Amino acid sequence: MRRVNVRRVEGTGGNLTDVVFSWSLDNVLDENFYKRQVRKIPMEFLSKPVYMTSFIPPLLEEIRADLLSSMKTVFEDPACDPPVREVQSVQESRQNSPPKNLLYNISLKGERVAENDAVTYKPENGDIIALTDTRPNSIDDSKRSERSYLIAFIKGSRKGSDEFQIVSSKPIEFEQNMQEDGKRNTLYAVFLINLTTNICIWNSLTQGLQGGSMAIIEKVLRANSYAGGRCKICSSGSVSDSVARINSFKLNRSQKAAVLSCLATAECHHQSSVELIKGPPGTGKTNTVGSLLCALLGMKCRTLACAPTNIAVLEVAARVLSLVEESLEYGAYGLGDIVLFGSSEGMNIDDDSDLHDVFLDTRARILVRCFAQHSGWKHCLESMIHLLEGTKEDCILYMEDRTNKDNNRHREKKREKGILEDEKLEICKEREEVQYFEDPKSKKIWQMVGGQTSKGKKNKERQPKVPSPETNKLLYGAKEDKGELTQNKNNRVATGGHHDFLMSEKFVERFDFVGEQLKLFTEALYTHLPTSFISLEVVKDMVRALDLLERLKEVLHECEDVGKCADLLPELYSTREECLQSLKCLSKKFTLPNFYTDDKIKKFCLEKACLLFCTASSSVKLKMKGMAPVELLVIDEAAQLKECESTIPLQISGLRHAILVGDEMQLPALVKSKISEKAGFGRSLFERLVLLKHEYHLLNLQYRMHPSISFFPNKEFYENQISDAPNVKDGSYKKQFLQGSMYGPYSFVNVAYGKEEFENHSSRNMVEVAVVSEVVTSLFKGKLLFSFETPYCYQAFALILDQQVGKFPISHF
Structure with a gap:
């Protein structure tokens, strides 16, 4: 057994990429490579160092298993269409310093190599790629050529380009890529895995003890870590303010009790704590989390809300945004306190998305334009003031x-x-x-x-x-x-030419253009700037100024009618004067920040926001130097988050309280390695605390399942603590649209003659496909999907559209 990595595993330093690069192909193929180092993760921990290091061996084993799975798919499956791009050029980087830092700059060709152009591989930072001049037919072929197992790590890239900086596991010998006739062999970059999340976990485990906040970690080491219960000073206090904050939310008794308890916890500054909210299926977990976060936003409690996946983050962020927008009084003022950040590709936020106004990348792009010195908000404001004053030069022209x-x-x-x-x-x-x-x-x-x-x-x-x-x-x-x-008819200069100038075509065109730009910039500022930077008083002045400009615009265009012009002159000048005074006052009251780059604006937004949304791994951005502390952490879908990954947000500076929301009875995190799975690597912090008898708030009213369906999970998993809401007891849930016991609330269908077929590392059963097709066909003909609204009616509709009805009739088998 190779011992070269033991020191790295047991130590608290080093880069994860160095460990991965140290593996030979035999190491990756050896399923027992880390077996002796991986130990069962305990339920309780003696100290913080023991806690952090317990996850390192299973983490490395999981990465090895993930890398092996990807290599088998790429190199052994002929039906696989791997994410691959042809390399156009390879050059040594200026920072290249063998043998440790093997840095190269590569550029990729634009076209896709694979025959199917349906998907184009777009390399991202953190990707592990294989550089190969041929595509092996099996992993055994890779063993015969060391160059076929030359892996590299994508370290950086130019945005919007196909040029990347990579760290290579071995020196890239350019002369070896040359044929006898002097031509270079074709070189391919094949995607294997992305290491970004694992790097964040690795750094959290190995470097966490050297800095960061450990107050919450100390609370989760042992069963008695939470001894003493609630803060005695705060427990006697009133929560009437918190009650007022959630009265507008439609919460049942158990949901309201959970939210109030968490709000009371958030107000405590005397001790750290961990709260659990258990939400069985259909009990309104997302609505509860959304209401809680809205209330915390109203309290100006700086809070991070995260989840294991982008989809989960987007769901809770959308719920919060819908609740917040109902209470906004001045346009979108207040949304600047909310920031959603993460991978723009993974989150797929575009201009039509409901979350467009709170997404960090979009916000930074907008504010960069607003802050621009020679074309932004300040420039437009000064231009409008200059225009309305009627400067000598304009009038002369x-x-x-x-x-x-x-x-x-x-x-x-x-x-x-x-x-x-x-x-x-x-x-x-x-x-x-x-x-x-x-x-x-x-x-x-x-x-x-x-x-x-x-x-x-x-x-x-x-x-x-x-x-x-x-x-x-x-x-x-x-x-x-x-x-x-x-009244010299030939000398317009002496006949009150200024009001003629105000009504001139040139002036009106210029006014319309500058006014439209100023409106867009102003609305963008009070939408995207945090309330701690732009006060409500300033926003009111902005809204008033825009209203006056709009009225002046209306008067100017009405003056185009010669018959109305004389009557409108008094209003024209009075409105102009009001606009001038309003804009000048605004110019004195409000000053923009004096930075203009995208990165600085992003950091500014993250520092000033009250409510932040991201995945657990992306929360590492909040550990930047100079970042404002986060008071409270809310982890949604906490039972699906590996405990080692939860250590990333749990160590954010200033963190006093953590609220975990989930249900350990539902699906856990995915683990590919059997060794890591057996060690408990997929177990969540939520599940471990529940097993340690940590108290939790149970959401006990379900709104989704027919009572005959909810009966089984309620009895087997939740000790009959879940009640059925009135909506699942009404007539629509009792209807039976098709005759036969199969079409009741639920059915068990025994498919006796099915046979499992394996292809592409997956399985299928064509007899079961035929049965499902016929059931769906019958339901579709019975118009069950469109007869009434169900919680999953759109899911069922998508199934109908995707299903080729009748393709596999039962009679065929």
Whole structure:
């Protein structure tokens, strides 16, 4: 037996990839490789080091078994279509330093190698791949060529590209990949397993004792770790506030009792604790967890909610979001306190998803645009203020445009009468003198010059066209003196041109564009920023400013009707002034963060959020340096989470309480190695605590099963503690749509002549397929699926669509 890995297993350091790379192909094939090192995981632990190290040998054995299973599928199953890509190039990385750090940069060809293009392998960080120049027909073929078992670990990648940095288990000899004619052999990258979750577990077990919070770990070592029960100081306190928080949720008595108990626990700062909520099938576990998390969010208790899988995380996050959105008053303000993070590919969050507004990757992309210095929210705000103030430059440009148009129209009229005069003489008559006025903002003296200077010489340089002093008063908000404006029809500058400018086509187009951008950015800010950063008062100011801008937009477009224009002028100017004051106040009250990169924005969102959702393994992100502490942990589907994996979130800094929700009577975590399974590697922390007689809250009212169906599991597994809700006792659950005992609430069908067939490492029984097909056909014809709403009506409908009805009739057998 090889002993090279014993030190690594028993130690508390080293990288998991180093251990995996140290395995030869014979080691991977040897099902007894770790048998002597794997011991049965005890029910109780003497110390924290014993607790952490107890999981390391079975973890390594499970990884070995997973790697072996994948290799058998890839290299031995001819029907398998493996995830494989052709390697385009391999280059040594600058950080390559043999013999320890064998780093290479590889690029993959875009097209898929396999014949079936249905699925394209997209490498991800953490993938273990095999680099091979041929596809072996069996693992024995791999033994004959060491190059066929050259495995590598994908360390990093450029987003959206096919270029990756890998760590290789052995040096890649480029000359060995050359044929005699000097051409390079084709090299393939074949996916085997992803090591990301196992790396997180490994680091949690081996490095956990060197840092992190161990308060919760200490509470789960032994049966008497929780001795003393509830905090005596807090147990006498009132929970009336908590009751008020959950009154709006539709909870039964057992659900409400569980939630109230957990909320009371969350308010305790004197001792750490672990709460269990046991939810048998159909008892409203997800609704209970969602209500609990909503209440914790209302308490501003920084909480992490995690689960074993992305699907489980998305389900509880969607439930919470639906409850939260019902109570939002100002748009989506408040959603910034909720963050869902993890693999974008695994979670499959797109723009149409209900969870789009709380997903971290999406939030970061939106806020990056909002924070942009030259095109973001601040820029749009200043542009709108600048536009509404009616700056001198804008007004001059407009006046120049209007003057040119008026002169053109005037010339056309003269042409019609045949009295066209010299334009230069006309300009001289119109502008006979030099005018001076003071810009109240810049304090500069501006000069308005006509076609001639005071000496009567022609002005060689084109002088800027500026408004008159009277127009200047309107431009900067000064009170208009009635009767002072002249009515020179040829000089629009002197006829109150500013309100003409406000109603000009150029102004309206610019206003609409900037206003739309400002609205989008503003709504994005109060949707995605946490409430600790953007106050309700600021959000109210934002909403008021947007309402005023919308009203100003309506007035501007109404002014396009010449008949209404004069009547709307007072409202136009008053609304404009209100908008200006509102936007200027907003500019002073609220300042954006001074960082603009995607990573910094993500860290900011994670630090400030009150409620975080992710898988248990992804919670490692909350262990980043400088991250704000998490007070409370809620693990949903806790009975399906391996105890070693639960140590990842249990060690998050600042954690005071943990709430585990699950049911140990349902399916446990999947374990591939028989040795690890026998050692109890798949057992959850939830199950171990229940076996140690830890108290738990039982959800005791089921809403899903017909009473005749719930009778058996209630008696055999739950000691008759589960009651049937009224909805499963009403008439719809008593109906029988087809005649015969087979079509009652449940049936046992004995298929006596079936035969198991094995293919692709799986089995099937065609006789059973035929029986099920005929039963489904009968149900479909009886329209059972569409006669009433059932908890699984959509599942049944999907089955009908997917099932090729009548393909295997019983008579065929």
